[in-house]
Amino acid sequence: MSYAIELNNVSKIYQGKKAVDNLTLKVEKGTVIALLGPNGAGKTTTISMILGLKQPTTGTIKLLGGSPKDIKVRNRIGAMLQEVSVIDNLKVAETIELFRNYYSNPLSLQELLRISGLEKEKDKMAASLSGGQQRRLGFALAAAGDPDIIFLDEPTVGMDVTSRQMFWDTIRSMADKGRTVVLTTHYLEEADSLADRIVVINQGKVVADGSPSQIKAETTGRVISFTAGAAVTSEQLRALPGVIDVEWNGRRVKLHSRDTDRLIMTLIEQRIDMKDIEIQSGGLEDAFQAIVHSTN
Amino acid sequence: MSQSTSMKATFAQCKAELLRTVRNRRFVIFSFIMPVVFYFIFTNTVGDNVQVGNVDWKSYYLMSMTVYGVVGASLTSYAQRLSRERSQGWLSLLKITPLPSWSYVLSKVLSQAVINLAIIIVMFLVGGIFKDVNLSASTWITCGLFIFIGGFSFMGLGTLIGSIKNADFVQVLSMICYMGLSILGGLWFPTDTMSSTMKTIAHLTPTYRLGQGAWDAIAGVSINWTGVGILAAYVVVFLAISSYIMKKQEAV
Numbered sequence: 244m245s246y247a248i249e250l251n252n253v254s255k256i257y258q259g260k261k262a263v264d265n266l267t268l269k270v271e272k273g274t275v276i277a278l279l280g281p282n283g284a285g286k287t288t289t290i291s292m293i294l295g296l297k298q299p300t301t302g303t304i305k306l307l308g309g310s311p312k313d314i315k316v317r318n319r320i321g322a323m324l325q326e327v328s329v330i331d332n333l334k335v336a337e338t339i340e341l342f343r344n345y346y347s348n349p350l351s352l353q354e355l356l357r358i359s360g361l362e363k364e365k366d367k368m369a370a371s372l373s374g375g376q377q378r379r380l381g382f383a384l385a386a387a388g389d390p391d392i393i394f395l396d397e398p399t400v401g402m403d404v405t406s407r408q409m410f411w412d413t414i415r416s417m418a419d420k421g422r423t424v425v426l427t428t429h430y431l432e433e434a435d436s437l438a439d440r441i442v443v444i445n446q447g448k449v450v451a452d453g454s455p456s457q458i459k460a461e462t463t464g465r466v467i468s469f470t471a472g473a474a475v476t477s478e479q480l481r482a483l484p485g486v487i488d489v490e491w492n493g494r495r496v497k498l499h500s501r502d503t504d505r506l507i508m509t510l511i512e513q514r515i516d517m518k519d520i521e522i523q524s525g526g527l528e529d530a531f532q533a534i535v536h537s538t539n
Numbered sequence: 540m541s542q543s544t545s546m547k548a549t550f551a552q553c554k555a556e557l558l559r560t561v562r563n564r565r566f567v568i569f570s571f572i573m574p575v576v577f578y579f580i581f582t583n584t585v586g587d588n589v590q591v592g593n594v595d596w597k598s599y600y601l602m603s604m605t606v607y608g609v610v611g612a613s614l615t616s617y618a619q620r621l622s623r624e625r626s627q628g629w630l631s632l633l634k635i636t637p638l639p640s641w642s643y644v645l646s647k648v649l650s651q652a653v654i655n656l657a658i659i660i661v662m663f664l665v666g667g668i669f670k671d672v673n674l675s676a677s678t679w680i681t682c683g684l685f686i687f688i689g690g691f692s693f694m695g696l697g698t699l700i701g702s703i704k705n706a707d708f709v710q711v712l713s714m715i716c717y718m719g720l721s722i723l724g725g726l727w728f729p730t731d732t733m734s735s736t737m738k739t740i741a742h743l744t745p746t747y748r749l750g751q752g753a754w755d756a757i758a759g760v761s762i763n764w765t766g767v768g769i770l771a772a773y774v775v776v777f778l779a780i781s782s783y784i785m786k787k788q789e790a791v
Contacts, residue, residue: 317635327631332563345544345636384632
């Protein structure tokens with residue numbers, strides 16, 4: 244079985260600090276995989292190494308069975324990176340045309356304008372586009388070569404709701420055509436609605452890996468939140484049995500627990516000063532929070 | 540990657556470079572408008588036929604301003620384009636496309652060649668048509684070729700300045716280098732009007748050495764190989780330092 248992407252024991256050390264810590268990850272062809280994690284978790288570093296823009300300190304990486312530096316491999320991938328602004332003094336259609344010319348089997352200009360929703364803007368200077376439109380242009384460039392694998396690093400940052408919806412539809416249709424899609428995001432909704440597989444990364448390590456429903460099931464991730472009285476302290480709450488984590492927002496407290504039924508009894512028995520009590524069952528958001536907190 | 544795709548990509552890259560350059564207002568101002576305007580102002584105030592060395596001021600100054608335009612194209616627009624490509628992530632994006640790196644470099648050189656040639660032709664046409672600068676065909680060609688080929692040394696300097704990632708700093712630095720080297724090298728005022736100390740400094744600048752080839756050609760003096768050597772040495776130094784800087788930036 245050949246994988247689209249294969250990372251074996253990959254680590255990246257920056258100035259003595261491990262940004263990516265012994266990561267092993269195999270992605271099958273045709274998967275939509277979301278790398279999820281808080282800022283600084285190592286998602287972008289991982290993508291940069293897969294793309295050959297950064298060298299792993301140790302470990303090996305294979306992209307489509309070869310090296311990301313091989314031009315034949317590059318002809319079959321596309322990427323939308325963060326912190327790339329548009330090229331100056333070129334129009335939208337000219338920029339897309341330029342990229343089309345790099346690849347041996349590009350999509351047509353019309354098709355690229357359509358999937359990025361930039362048909363009306365094709366004769367505008369790329370630099371005059373709004374932030375969201377510039378991201379969409381970035382997507383058109385990533386898709387220019389009709390890639391087998393497309394990498395999208397935080398693709399919908401700065402996009403409005405309609406753009407985002409349209410964008411998701413495009414990703415789904417790429418997946419339907421059997422393309423492999425790798426996206427990093429910190430929008431859980433995005434990962435939940437697009438991905439067949441979610442890999443949660445924290446502090447450079449994989450802390451959870453599975454389908455969205457598996458991730459949700461793994462962590463029962465329930466939360467009790469309430470407004471705490473002045474005498475309640477973090478230490479006091481942490482000491483309670485079954486409390487995984489305590490989060491404060493002003494006097495509002497969130498207690499993460501696997502068994503909220505027992506915890507609420509305990510809270511009442513101990514006569515903790517509480518108001519406006521809510522008990523939430525875990526969505527992906529809570530599962531994610533629970534995973535990240537438990538690994539911090 | 541097939542040969543034809545690489546050629547197609549190189550061609551598209553050249554076309555994009557040229558479009559970006561002619562749309563850059565700074566390029567049009569410093570490489571066309573300023574040299575032409577300066578040429579008219581200083582030939583009118585000094586007098587077309589005043590002798591500098593053994594040549595007419597209008598011919599001498601035409602070469603000065605042509606060099607000035609060519610230097611400006613490399614230092615202002617090329618260096619800044621390069622710096623912006625590096626600082627704004629374009630180079631990273633290009634690295635993951637199948638565009639070979641030789642094709643990227645080749646298209647930079649080719650498009651700069653087209654731009655320099657255009658500046659030379661426009662300036663020579665302005666001098667020939669509006670000021671009756673009268674040179675033999677072989678002199679026109681010698682002057683043009685010298686400036687054209689020698690002009691690549693400023694592409695080296697532009698590459699060096701453009702390897703700095705801070706685009707605002709590059710803008711200031713390239714302007715200082717451009718104006719400083721043009722004045723010191725005698726492109727604005729001939730070195731004959733300078734003090735002997737200034738003249739010694741002028742003779743070390745690449746701008747003077749680029750102008751010298753053309754000035755000597757119109758004066759009928761044979762080519763100064765020391766000058767050519769100095770110009771070539773600059774190319775080597777500029778390219779060596781800039782490739783060192785770029786390698787260092789990449790070693791992450």
